[in-house]
Amino acid sequence: FILLFTPTAAIDSAACSSLTSLFQKSTSPPIQQFNRIFFIRIMSDNNGEDDMMMLMCTSCGITAEVDDVKLKNCNDCDLVRYCSIKCQKEHRPKHKRACKKRAAELHDEILFKQPESTHLGDCPICCLPLSLVESKSSLYSCCSKMICNGCVVANHISVAEKEEEIRKSCPFCRQPMSSTQKEADRKTMKRIEVNDPVALRQWGYKCFSEGDHRSAFEYWTRAAKLGDASAHYELSHSYKEGKGGVEKDEKLELYHLEQAAICGHPEARHNLGCAEGGNRRFDRSTKHLNIAATQGDDDSIKMLMEIFKGGFVSKENLAAALRGHQAAVDATKSPQREAAEAFGTLWSEKVIT
Numbered sequence: 001f002i003l004l005f006t007p008t009a010a011i012d013s014a015a016c017s018s019l020t021s022l023f024q025k026s027t028s029p030p031i032q033q034f035n036r037i038f039f040i041r042i043m044s045d046n047n048g049e050d051d052m053m054m055l056m057c058t059s060c061g062i063t064a065e066v067d068d069v070k071l072k073n074c075n076d077c078d079l080v081r082y083c084s085i086k087c088q089k090e091h092r093p094k095h096k097r098a099c100k101k102r103a104a105e106l107h108d109e110i111l112f113k114q115p116e117s118t119h120l121g122d123c124p125i126c127c128l129p130l131s132l133v134e135s136k137s138s139l140y141s142c143c144s145k146m147i148c149n150g151c152v153v154a155n156h157i158s159v160a161e162k163e164e165e166i167r168k169s170c171p172f173c174r175q176p177m178s179s180t181q182k183e184a185d186r187k188t189m190k191r192i193e194v195n196d197p198v199a200l201r202q203w204g205y206k207c208f209s210e211g212d213h214r215s216a217f218e219y220w221t222r223a224a225k226l227g228d229a230s231a232h233y234e235l236s237h238s239y240k241e242g243k244g245g246v247e248k249d250e251k252l253e254l255y256h257l258e259q260a261a262i263c264g265h266p267e268a269r270h271n272l273g274c275a276e277g278g279n280r281r282f283d284r285s286t287k288h289l290n291i292a293a294t295q296g297d298d299d300s301i302k303m304l305m306e307i308f309k310g311g312f313v314s315k316e317n318l319a320a321a322l323r324g325h326q327a328a329v330d331a332t333k334s335p336q337r338e339a340a341e342a343f344g345t346l347w348s349e350k351v352i353t
Helices: 013-023 029-047 049-053 085-111 149-159 181-193 197-209 213-225 229-241 250-262 266-278 282-293 298-309 315-331 335-343
Strands: 137-140 145-148
Touching: 085 250, 137 149, 145 149, 149 335, 181 197, 197 213, 197 229, 213 229, 229 250, 229 266, 250 266, 266 282, 266 298, 282 298, 282 315, 298 315
Parallel strands: none
Antiparallel strands: 137 145
């Protein structure tokens, strides 16, 4: 017991561990306090100060291992942990500044991460990236799948002389093609009933084209909650223009643009780059434009060329963006897609969606 009165700096980790095990079941407050001291010493020696702080309440010092308390991370920064909401509120004035700084860093890590693909993804049949040019693919209401014209044409050619019924079916799910717009709408509503984000977004487009902006906003909101990038993009326009029964809100406009960009929407990313440039934050602007350019966005590569003329982008960065842009465009090409484009409107004709 003489170790209890010895300065902790003079006690090695093995002795601390022995005392922690000895006093772990004690309910005496003084003994519990000694136990905390020894536990903190062990964790500090073995894991370092940062790891030690994650095993104790930052406000009151209660340790998870010794006091058998479940600690919760700070929701914004994950730098510290608390044993209760009371401790979190009491420590907030001291932690607020560091919390905001770390939260901003974490947000930027996610925001400026290069997406694996665009929001359109890959064709479900040939598994090649879909082109950003809308006329080069078709959306089918039966399964809410976007299929490249190359696969549509290949499907027509392969079965044109064999089975007439298959030729008139969806290339992906083989459901019969819609013969009228009413039938296509019925299929879309079935997809909406199972919360298909693509169907919700497309129905929002339909409502918007008919002048029902409020309903369009509601459908886009539902689709955005399910992670649809295009729905986030449309909501950003709604908050920018104040349509759909909502007032203009720059913060919500920016939020939805960022969510769309994180999900791989190059147009949203381009708009963010332009907005940052307008705020004279050229470093962030070029980051956004570089990411959008390497996704194949033509407007972003043109904007980078203009910024290069102004001296805000280096020659090396522009060259890297041009190579990335070309690689993204080339990845969407294939022999059967080129054949579909050669057939022109004969085979690239849009189906009823």
